[in-house]
Amino acid sequence: MSAIFGEVLTFGQGQGKEVRLRVTGDEFYARYETLDGYAALSDRDKDQFCYAILHQGALISSGVPVTEPPPVGIPRHLRDSEAVRRQRFAARRVTPDRAMRALRASSGAALTLGPSQGLLEGRRLTTGSVRGLTILVEFQDVRTTVSTADLDAMLNGANYQRNGNYCSAREYFRIVSTGKLDYANSVVGPFRLSRNRSYYVQNLLVKEALDLAVASGVNLKDFDSRNEGLVDALNILYAGQTVYDGELWPHNYSLKLQYGSVSTDLYLLTSAGRSADDLSIGTFCHENGHLLCRFPDMYDYGVAEREGDNIKSAGIGSYCLMGSGNHLNFGRTPAPVCAYLRDLAGWCDNEVVLNGLTTVEAVHGAYDTVIKYRTASPNEYFIVENRSKLGLDTHLPASGLAIYHCDILGSNEFQSGTAQKHYQCALLQADGHRDLETNENQGDGTDFFASVAGVAASSATNPSTRLWNGADSGLLLSDVGVPDDKIAFRVGSAPSGLLVHAESTTPIAIPDNEPTGITSVLTVDRVGVIKDLTVKVDVTHTYIGDLSIELLSPGGERVTLHGRTGAGTDNLSAAYESSSFPGLKPLVGQSVQGKWALRVRDLEGADTGKLVRWSIDAVIEGAPSVVTLEAKPDLPIPDNDATGVSSTLDVDRTGTVGKLKVSIDIKHTWIGDLRIQLVSPGGRVVVLHGQLGGGTDDLVVTYDSAAPLSPLSGLVGQGVKGTWTLRVADLAAQDVGKLNRWALEITPQ
Numbered sequence: 001m002s003a004i005f006g007e008v009l010t011f012g013q014g015q016g017k018e019v020r021l022r023v024t025g026d027e028f029y030a031r032y033e034t035l036d037g038y039a040a041l042s043d044r045d046k047d048q049f050c051y052a053i054l055h056q057g058a059l060i061s062s063g064v065p066v067t068e069p070p071p072v073g074i075p076r077h078l079r080d081s082e083a084v085r086r087q088r089f090a091a092r093r094v095t096p097d098r099a100m101r102a103l104r105a106s107s108g109a110a111l112t113l114g115p116s117q118g119l120l121e122g123r124r125l126t127t128g129s130v131r132g133l134t135i136l137v138e139f140q141d142v143r144t145t146v147s148t149a150d151l152d153a154m155l156n157g158a159n160y161q162r163n164g165n166y167c168s169a170r171e172y173f174r175i176v177s178t179g180k181l182d183y184a185n186s187v188v189g190p191f192r193l194s195r196n197r198s199y200y201v202q203n204l205l206v207k208e209a210l211d212l213a214v215a216s217g218v219n220l221k222d223f224d225s226r227n228e229g230l231v232d233a234l235n236i237l238y239a240g241q242t243v244y245d246g247e248l249w250p251h252n253y254s255l256k257l258q259y260g261s262v263s264t265d266l267y268l269l270t271s272a273g274r275s276a277d278d279l280s281i282g283t284f285c286h287e288n289g290h291l292l293c294r295f296p297d298m299y300d301y302g303v304a305e306r307e308g309d310n311i312k313s314a315g316i317g318s319y320c321l322m323g324s325g326n327h328l329n330f331g332r333t334p335a336p337v338c339a340y341l342r343d344l345a346g347w348c349d350n351e352v353v354l355n356g357l358t359t360v361e362a363v364h365g366a367y368d369t370v371i372k373y374r375t376a377s378p379n380e381y382f383i384v385e386n387r388s389k390l391g392l393d394t395h396l397p398a399s400g401l402a403i404y405h406c407d408i409l410g411s412n413e414f415q416s417g418t419a420q421k422h423y424q425c426a427l428l429q430a431d432g433h434r435d436l437e438t439n440e441n442q443g444d445g446t447d448f449f450a451s452v453a454g455v456a457a458s459s460a461t462n463p464s465t466r467l468w469n470g471a472d473s474g475l476l477l478s479d480v481g482v483p484d485d486k487i488a489f490r491v492g493s494a495p496s497g498l499l500v501h502a503e504s505t506t507p508i509a510i511p512d513n514e515p516t517g518i519t520s521v522l523t524v525d526r527v528g529v530i531k532d533l534t535v536k537v538d539v540t541h542t543y544i545g546d547l548s549i550e551l552l553s554p555g556g557e558r559v560t561l562h563g564r565t566g567a568g569t570d571n572l573s574a575a576y577e578s579s580s581f582p583g584l585k586p587l588v589g590q591s592v593q594g595k596w597a598l599r600v601r602d603l604e605g606a607d608t609g610k611l612v613r614w615s616i617d618a619v620i621e622g623a624p625s626v627v628t629l630e631a632k633p634d635l636p637i638p639d640n641d642a643t644g645v646s647s648t649l650d651v652d653r654t655g656t657v658g659k660l661k662v663s664i665d666i667k668h669t670w671i672g673d674l675r676i677q678l679v680s681p682g683g684r685v686v687v688l689h690g691q692l693g694g695g696t697d698d699l700v701v702t703y704d705s706a707a708p709l710s711p712l713s714g715l716v717g718q719g720v721k722g723t724w725t726l727r728v729a730d731l732a733a734q735d736v737g738k739l740n741r742w743a744l745e746i747t748p749q
C-alpha cells in the first residue's frame, strides 16, 4: 500500500490553476490541507479544491476555492470525526469498480502484519531472475511526457542517477538482496486508453491496459519466470501527475485476469509522473517490495477496520523501505529494506548471533548479514544494524547503530508495546522519546546509538532491552563507536548491579521570567562510586535561550548543563555525558547515593515551557567485594618467649579497610599467658589479646572492627594490599599450646 505522510503535492484542477496541498493518507483514506493548515477537499461540483467545513462530524465543501482567502472564522486542522473516518474507509475499501471486484482477491492487500512467518501470504519471488512487465498508458485528455526509454532507464539502468536518484529499481533490489534478486522490467507503450482520466477514477484501468499490451504483441509467457502460469510482476504507470483519488490512487492489489495459459496475479498501479524530471524509484520499490517479496507495511494505518486500532503511529518510520523510507530524498534515495525484513526474505546468508559474544563490529551495507540477539521465544528477538548515513542511508534522519525489537507475530499497527499488542519491528529509539510510537515524527536525529561510552541499552535503560512481556532479555549493549563504515560495540549480559537509573516523568511548568525557577529532585538509594554519568533532560519551550539548567549532585557539586544558549530554538532535548560534557567530569569518582536536583529557570519574559522529564543513568563501581583469607599454620607457640610465632596472609587487591574481622583458633591450656597482635601491611600494630582470661583453655574467637571498643577499629582506613601478620607470644612459663588457624575478612571501603 502506498501512503504519504504530510507531503506537499501539486494538484491540477478542472477549474483554475494548480494548487499545492499537504496530503496525508493512502488509497483508503486521505486528508488534504492547505499549506497554512486549513482542511481542503475536492469539490466535485466546482471541479476544484475548496476549503472544508465540518457538518455533523464530516468535512464538506465550503464552496470557497482554496485559491481564495479562507472563509472568516473557520479553524485550522479540521478533521472528520472518527466515526466518519471509519465510514469513509469502509466505503473506499470496497473498490468502486464493481466489475473488477470479483477478480480481486483479498489476500492481495498489503497488511501491517505478516501472517506467513512475518511476511504477507502468497507467492514470493525474492531470489533469482524475475521479469516484470511495465505498461505505460495515457488518457484521451492527458498524454505522457515520460517515454518508455525514460522508464526503462529508471527501472533497469546500470548507472542510473537521473534527477539525483541513487540507482535504478533493478540496482536497488540487487544492492539490498546482495545480488540474490535480479528484478528487470520490460517497458511497453505508451498505449492510449479509450476515455478521459476522470473516468478511471471510478473504473480500474488495469484490464484495458493489459488488453492493449497483449494486442500489441506482448507475450505474457515471457513474464512467467517460474513457469507457474503467473505473471511475475505487473506494473501499470499512467500518464501525468499522481491522482490521489479513487482507482487512480497509487496502489497494489491482486487481479486475476487470464490470457491463454497465463494469469495475472499482483499488480501495481501508479503514475509515471508529470515529467521525466520527476522520476523517482522510491514508491516503485516499496510497492514491488509487497509484490515480489510479500513484505508487510511497516507503518501504521491507524484504522481499526484493517488489522489494528484507530490510533495512528509511525511504525518503523522512515528507517525502512516498507515504512515511510521510500519517500526519503523525494523518493530518490529510498531507505534500504531493514535487516528485519531482509532476514525474513532470506537475503542474509550470515547470521551473527550476539548471545555469548563480547565485542562485535557492525559493517554498514553488509546486507547479506543479520546481527541477532535471540531470546527463549523463537519469534521474538533483537536485531542490531549499522545505519550510518552512508549509501542508501544517506538521507535517514539519524546516523549510528540501530536496535530493532522484533516479533514476527506482532503488527506495526500496535504502538502500545504491551505483551499482547506490539510492533512487528520496533526501533529502540536511543533518545527514549518513543516519537515513532506517538506519531510525533517519522524519525529524528537522536534515534540511533552513537558514540556511547558505557552502557547504551540494557534492561535498566530507557529504551530498554526488555522483552515485550517485561522480562529481562539479558541483552546489554555498551561502548558504541561513532557512526562510520564500521561501528564497534560491546555486548554482554547486564551486570545490573552496576547500573543506576532514576527518572522523573512528571511535567513541571517553568514560571516565566522568574529567577527561582523550579527544582525537581531524584533520590538514589544505591551505594556506589560513579564511573560514568549520563543526564538526560527534556524541556519543551518556545525560546530555549531563556533557560538556565543546573544539576546539583548529592555531594553538593553544581553543574550548568544549559546556560541560556540556543536563542529562539524550540525545545531542548539533550543527553549530557560525563565522557564528553566537561561539566560532569568532576562527578566521576563521587558517590551516587543521595538526592540529585535539577534546577530549571526561565530568565526572560514572554516565551514559556515546561520540564517534561529528566533522568540520570550512572555506571557505578561494583559493590565492594569482601576479601577473605585463611591460614592454618598449626604452629607450636614457644613457652615463655616474647618473640613467639608469626603467621602471614597476603592480600593483593587495592583499596582501604572499611570493615575488618579476624578469627583466631589457638589451642592452649592457660590463655592468660598469651599476647596476640595483628600488624597491618602499613606496619600499624593492634593488640587483640593481652594476657587476659587466666587459666581458661583455648582461644577460639572472632574480633570485629564494628564491635564497640574493638581494637581492630584502629586499622579502619589502612591500606588493604600487602602482608598482614599475626604475632602470638606466650609470656609465662609452664602451659603451652599452638596456633591452629586464623582468618581475615576485609570489606574495603
Ligand SMILES: [Zn+2]
Pocket: 001, 002, 003, 110, 286, 287, 290, 296, 297
Ligand atoms: Zn505499502
